[in-house]
Amino acid sequence: MSVFKPLSKLYLKDSSNIVAKWYIQISIEVTKMNIRKLSKDEMDYSISMSEFAFQLELTDEQRQQRKDMMNPEETWVAVENDEIISKVTTLPFKTYIQGKEFLMGGVSGVVTWPENRRGGLVKTLLKKSLEEMKEKEQTISFLFPFSIPFYRKYGWELFTDKKLVTVKKDQFPRFPKRTGTIRRVSKDYELLSSIYEKFAPRFNGMLVRDKKWWNGRLFANMKGQMAVYYDEQGEAQGYLAYDVKHRVMKVHELVYLNTDAWKSLWHFISDHDSMIETVEYKTSANDPALFFISNPLVEQKVEAYFMARIVDVKPFLSQYPFHLAEGETVVLHVEDEFCEWNNGTYFITNREVKFFEQAKEGASCTHPPKRGVTCTVQHLTAMLLNYQKPTTLLYFDAISGSENEIKLLEKVIPAREPAFYDFF
Template sequence: MDIRQLHSEEFDLSMDLSEYAFQYKLPSEKRANAKERFKAERVWGAFEEGTLEAKLTLLPFEVYIQGRLVPMGGLAGVATWPENRRQGHVAKLLAHTLQTMNEAGQTLSFLHPFLIPFYRKFGWEVYCEYKKYSIPVAKFPKKVEVEGKVRRGVIDIEVLDNLYNRFAVRYNGTLKRDLDWWENSVLDDEGQTAVFYSQLGEPEGYVLYKIENRELVIDEFVFLNEQARQGLWTFLANHDSMVTGASLKLVPSDDMLPFLLPDPRIEQENYPYFMARIVNAKAFVESYSFKRHNSQKKQVIYIEDKYAPWNDGLWEWTVSEKGAAAFLRIEGERDAADLSCDIGTLTILMFGYKRPAELARYGRVTGNPRALEWLEEIIPQAETALFDHF
């Protein structure tokens, strides 16, 4: 098997496989546009005797972790022909791209799974979930008078991006967007925008929405303070003569809207969303800011990682009084470890999606009581979210 990047003239090979695997058909005009935007160097294929058997796309992104940007490799469009399934093609592609990401300094990788158990085998783990709301008009938030105003139809990406970044930086795992991403993956011709401006003229929130079948479909709701949240909701509620209700999707899991409603008994759904994986444990841990404590401490952790052998094994983990870490590989057997977990579990611990104590209760992290207390002590509380899809 030959694993390599595709060439520009292999667009049709790639698209034919995508259309078959994901059961869609691009109209000729959209296919031509996709061909113009095709970045062959981002698509990796597994070839047998010159025939494309399987493929995936590796996207270069940055994501927010603890308010800092971290390089991330996003995997998308993982596909194989049905006659080639269960032959290890995708496994080899994933192992190859992990090596590629590691060499490129991408310390994290994200993907949206078609099947969560499949990708868990390779070290990815669910790191975030989103809420979805369906709110009838009668249960909309109350209309209130606020100082400031909403301007509809604002398409100034610089304004939207600034607000998005100030909102997204609160979470671990949110995407840093560039101009191309805004233009081609966030905004669309059918969507509407509205921005809330304070009394001083400062933008403080926005909403991306559309009206479909007498329903407000709210794709993104970003606010920096309560005044902006109330102002935007009053604007949306003023559509009450035009719609029967509203649906919101990709709402962060810590969102408090139902509690704030006059009647919080609305239709709600929590949905496990994207998966994440630490690509290079040493680089990621040593760039992380841990909680400050009174004395320098260290523990030995065993990480299980079959598909990224540079992570697999024993590590001496030291955290200084100021919260800086050193992560050094050491020789020894697994039973010498104070703590043990797989790479997916370490990922969600570091993201703050789950706490050490709760994972220890279910056997996802094992170790002696003092080491588990140390782990609980050093990892700060955090929330995770993702407002994008790829």
């Protein structure tokens, strides 16, 4: 891409007077910008960019771990005068939505050198990334935002919050000892994954974790101990990842498949009362478990967490398991300023999804629709991941449509809560 100087009016001073002259400067190339993929020999430079941007200081071991997890083909870069000045990485994941696996593009490592910011580089790289996600049939994308308003401009929307909970020693739940046993275990991928993969599909947005992710990201960064609850039949039904330091137990993950597992793991936590004063743990914002302890008046802090964006609406809707009865039809008019291929009307039945591309401006059929729900792609994402109800969005004028059609849409969206336990 070439950048040219505009028509300019230059004032030249000669020996007698100041003469205004017009100079037309045509095709004077100032700089060359190249958008391409990261190369293998640029991986260290890319890591250094992230270190600077996110104010990290990696050890040699941590740097090597990152390189081992990296694939340069997953990163788009903007290069100026043979120097990388901006980058965006898209990691290939799968996520659970309404109990089904969806291909997901995880946007990460969005970095631009400060002197090159506000020039539209990230916008360009995000567009390239979304186009590539569409080609790879990654119908949804997740990211952790450095700025929520910034990513909302490009169609991402919040889909989950996290709750930070602090429980003091006198608030520890004191459940009776359950049947079954708890054992400390090593960082065993097969064992822990077998529990997690039964737990995760209960929520919208949970990551499908493969062996590489467990070993290269989770175990590499997970400090402390692992404990697993086994029922009377010897089946693993829950696990706890935690560490204890300075009389504080930090629970990194608490995963359970039934009530016995949850109560037994909390009984195990309470047994540490001689060496800890508080327990700190992170959970999903809608986690109901605290309601069932004897003293739920604990310190809780809820924070916005990850954002999501439907990349390709038609195939996403086709895979999504709406609870539609025979003869019911949901009509959606979707607006997407950044990914124009999504603009249009979708007729959804229990058999198929039909898509009608948005008529071009000025065409005879561009009158307002007489039926259906009109929404942006980000509000559609928030509704289908069950982060916001259609009736709530209607109340705040975020979407439009008749009351009956809004209620139908809300009825056919399954009720799984959103959650996300990972980070990238």
